[in-house]
Amino acid sequence: MTDQNNTPVVIVGAGPAGIGAAAVLVAAGLRPILLDEGRAPGGQGYRKSDPALGLNLAYAQEPEYKAIHALFERLRDKIDYRPETLAWSVDAGSVFTAFRGSVASEGIPFGRLILATGATDKVAPVPGWTLPGVYSLGGAQVLLKDQGCAIGQDVVFYGSSPLLYLAAWQYLEAGALKVTVLDTTPFSAKMKASAAIASVPKLLRQGLGLIARLRMRGITMRHGVTDMAIHGDGRVEGISYSWKGRRETRACDGVAIGHGLRSEIQLAELAGCGLAYNALFDQWQPVVDADGRGGSGVYLAGDGTRIGGAVAAELAGRIAASACLADLGHAVDAAEVAELKRRRDAHWRAQDGLARAFAWPRKGFAELPDATVLCRCENVTAGQVRGIAKTMTGIPDINRVKALSRCGMGRCQSRMCGLAAIEVAAAARGEAPANLTHYRAQPPIKPVAIPTSSQEVA
Ligand SMILES: Cc1cc2nc3c(=O)[nH]c(=O)nc-3n(C[C@H](O)[C@H](O)[C@H](O)COP(=O)(O)OP(=O)(O)OC[C@H]3O[C@@H](n4cnc5c(N)ncnc54)[C@H](O)[C@@H]3O)c2cc1C
Structure with a gap:
């Protein structure tokens, strides 16, 4: 079953948020498409090791880990799960994908889209951080x-x-x-x-x-x-x-x-969601309502929207899927959703505390030696970014620093260096980091193999 326009609900991300969302949709009789670039479900924290290696790591014995994988196994044959499938763009009601790095010939049209793309590391560079090891x-x-x-x-x-x-x-x-x-x-x-x-x-x-x-x-x-x-x-x-x-x-x-972590926001931006600077987590994040609605037909959940940990992510996934169902005209138990929100909000408060307990070392960026490499893809130093930022006229914008220095223009598309580059540029200008705006998302959000005219696409 799909939505009333006969187009499916597509979920990007098979971490706790995406799995939680899928569980709610399946319970309502839908068969969502669940895409994940990873080889196995579980997301970042509940990552599953390659069974061929026969590893027996202690963290895989934790009850939360076991619960999310057990939930996924109960859903597996009730959803259209597509592992090793990167969503590299969202445009005009379709998600564009690549399977094992090769682009698919057509996008996947969606009626509703749930983005549960999680987070990656926030890294403050130091001298020597590009050394092997x-x-x-x-x-x-x-x-x-x-x-x-x-x-x-x-x-x-x-x-x-x-x-x-x-x-x-x-x-x-x-x-x-x-x-x-x-x-x-x-x-x-x-x-x-x-x-x-x-x-x-x-x-x-x-x-x-x-x-x-x-x-x-x-x-x-x-x-x-x-x-x-x-x-x-x-x-x-x-x-x-x-x-x-x-x-x-x-x-x-x-x-x-x-x-700490930085939300993966590129798909949300390409899907038309607004972004706002979160001063507690020192980063730009998608703007959503209390149920995770981020725009017309687009819902967001988990660390990709607000850093909250795995439990909050699963709860947020369930809340976003409930909002999606309500918008599709399904009956939704309001008391149940209110209870999910109460539990999610407690985790968010705890994570806000963790953000204060483990602060982003803002002062260090002003003192970072000029020779320190910021962008390891394009080998751009802190000094180069400072030089450009200081002389920038008009409205300051990190995207101009990128254009003039190539900082953030390489393979990682600013995932690794972006927040640090904003901090270095802002400190050089004596401005708040939020004033420099954010790196604009561009498709493909990660490198994919584009076929030449003589090659067939997958
Ligand atoms: C590297 C790392 C290790 C962590 N380790 C721990 C830990 O040991 N213990 C702990 O409690 N917490 C850990 N965390 C935090 C915890 O993983 C998260 O709080 C939690 O997993 C958030 O769940 P989520 O569903 O929002 O996102 P995630 O679990 O991150 O899941 C997001 C999923 O989306 C997929 N995805 C993202 N973008 C795309 C795309 N464009 N196309 C297709 N798929 C996409 C990813 O492959 C991923 O599987 C870790 C976080 C990170 C980044």
Whole structure:
């Protein structure tokens, strides 16, 4: 069954938000199309390792992980699930896709579109971050969860994110020989934010338990680290940083950097949703109503709209699908939706607390040495971005900095460097980052193989 125009409901993203949305649509008798560029469902946090590797990672035993995968298995034959399918554009009521990198000949027309595209790492560059052996925190986790590989034997987890501690623990459990956690936010910020985090008491308990377990294993954890630099001749060999007024150095062979998450917003923008700057999470995010409506026939849910964690994502997916059903004329239980919102909002409050406890190191961008590479795809330095930003006349716009410097113009399309480039440019001009607007989305949002005229499309 599809909507009244006989065009399907398409969901992009098979993480908790997309799976939650699919569950609600299936319960109402619909058969949604669920697209995901990944090989298996579960999204980023509940990533499933390749069964051929026979990995038995501890995180896959957690009840939340098992519940989302069990839910997906119950839905599998009631939905049109298309893995390894990237949605690279949305235009005129169709989603344009590529299967294993090759573009499909036609778009998928949709009656309603639910975007549950999740988030990726927020990274604040430091000198030496382009050395081999340095990964984004998410990249280091993906390698472990997907392939059972570690990025090194002696790994430093650096940045400002609750996931630093979680990833360090996941590495320890998987057998990494040594891990160190260097957090740029002072411990006092965590204490101040604890009341908000306690909006979900389990989250606070889990966080404190994790830190206690790391401490019991004798893991070095530093809070309030500044002036981080990564050193090595051809690859990572060590780091240096300032802490409590002194300079420390240590050897290591892997560094994972993460400063929280940034919503994947490109498809939302291409689908016509408005964007607004979220000062708490230091990024642009889609504008939605309380039910996740982002525009005509477009709904959004999960970390792609607001960083809220996996539980909030699933709840938001269910809420967005309920709004979609209501708009299609189905009866929806208002009390049930109100309860979903109550639970989602508690998780959002807790995540707002986490955003304060693990702050984006804004001050560091003004002090970043000119020679530090910001855009690793196009090899553009902080100094080049500063030079252009300072002389920009008229209304400041990061897209002009991009055009003149190529910063954010490469393969990752500003996913990795965009937020940092905005911060560096804003600091150079003495402006608020929001004044520089956001990198505009352009299709294809990720590289795809475009067939030449003599080749057939898939
Ligand atoms: C790398 C990483 C590791 C994490 N690890 C943990 C963890 O260990 N524990 C924890 O509690 N939380 C973790 N988180 C946070 C947690 O994953 C999220 O809060 C939660 O998964 C959000 O659910 P979601 O459904 O909104 O998005 P996600 O789970 O991110 O799912 C989004 C899905 O959309 C797909 N997608 C995105 N864009 C497209 C597109 N254009 N075309 C097709 N498919 C697309 C992605 O492949 C992905 O499967 C992690 C986050 C990241 C980024």
